[in-house]
Amino acid sequence: MIVKLLAYTPNADRVCAAAARSCYSENPSGTLVDTMKNPAKMLSSVVAMGHHSVIEHAVFTFSVEGVSRSLTHQLVRHRVASFSQQSQRYVSLNEPTYVIPDTIKDNPEAKKLYEDLMIQIWDTYGKLESLGILAEDARYVLPNGCTTNITVTMNARELMHFFTLRCCTRAQKEIRDMADEMLRQCKEVCPVIFAYAGPACVRGPCPEGEKSCGHSRRKEFIQVEE
Numbered sequence: 001m002i003v004k005l006l007a008y009t010p011n012a013d014r015v016c017a018a019a020a021r022s023c024y025s026e027n028p029s030g031t032l033v034d035t036m037k038n039p040a041k042m043l044s045s046v047v048a049m050g051h052h053s054v055i056e057h058a059v060f061t062f063s064v065e066g067v068s069r070s071l072t073h074q075l076v077r078h079r080v081a082s083f084s085q086q087s088q089r090y091v092s093l094n095e096p097t098y099v100i101p102d103t104i105k106d107n108p109e110a111k112k113l114y115e116d117l118m119i120q121i122w123d124t125y126g127k128l129e130s131l132g133i134l135a136e137d138a139r140y141v142l143p144n145g146c147t148t149n150i151t152v153t154m155n156a157r158e159l160m161h162f163f164t165l166r167c168c169t170r171a172q173k174e175i176r177d178m179a180d181e182m183l184r185q186c187k188e189v190c191p192v193i194f195a196y197a198g199p200a201c202v203r204g205p206c207p208e209g210e211k212s213c214g215h216s217r218r219k220e221f222i223q224v225e226e
């Protein structure tokens, strides 16, 4: 899997802080963005109070490469986001290309079963294409594990929500690895907005009840001094 932050709102922490301050100021955000003192303090306190509409002004675009269609099926359930995904209608997947989940990779017998089936699937896919069947119909035999590339854009408010659900140990490992990496890259460019981003246990009690993993991941995610 390769996760790459392609583009993001420049000075996002400062832009969102200015937007927040402009609600309580005679001055517009256009002035405040350059003049306001201590934008980090302003932004941290509004975000901590739950006034998350101001962080919708910050937008992030990621390229995600080599993940499974299982992952992207979960990803596109997040409706407040924009997606562009490699098409299995227009791109022929001539060579076997698939993700092997770690649990299968670590079990030699399961791995062999899995890989043998993948060879069989791609053999059938190729034979269907050679019979003149279009890729858009031949793809019906392809597995959930088939790799794909997707571009995803989310604003910071949606990302915070996404990280809450998908950095949690309840999320499946593959999408959790992707979400953890997205968050790591977001924190690099916007340390204030994402200071308390991560699963719910980073900010308070776990809401998962009896399904809870029972461990707070706060120390893994929060780097700010407390």
Ligand SMILES: Cc1cc2nc3c(=O)[nH]c(=O)nc-3n(C[C@H](O)[C@H](O)[C@H](O)COP(=O)(O)OP(=O)(O)OC[C@H]3O[C@@H](n4cnc5c(N)ncnc54)[C@H](O)[C@@H]3O)c2cc1C
Binding pocket: 077, 078, 079, 080, 158, 161, 165, 166, 170, 171, 172
């Ligand atoms: C551990 C885990 C297990 C899951 N298991 C299943 C499963 O078994 N089956 C299944 O179908 N899904 C499952 N899901 C997917 C889950 O139900 C959500 O569809 C997905 O996580 C997107 O979350 P969301 O709807 O909160 O967020 P988004 O679509 O990202 O929306 C963000 C927020 O915007 C608001 N919003 C968006 N659209 C609307 C709307 N139409 N009306 C009102 N408010 C809206 C809500 O406040 C929402 O939380 C699972 C998710 C997780 C994390």
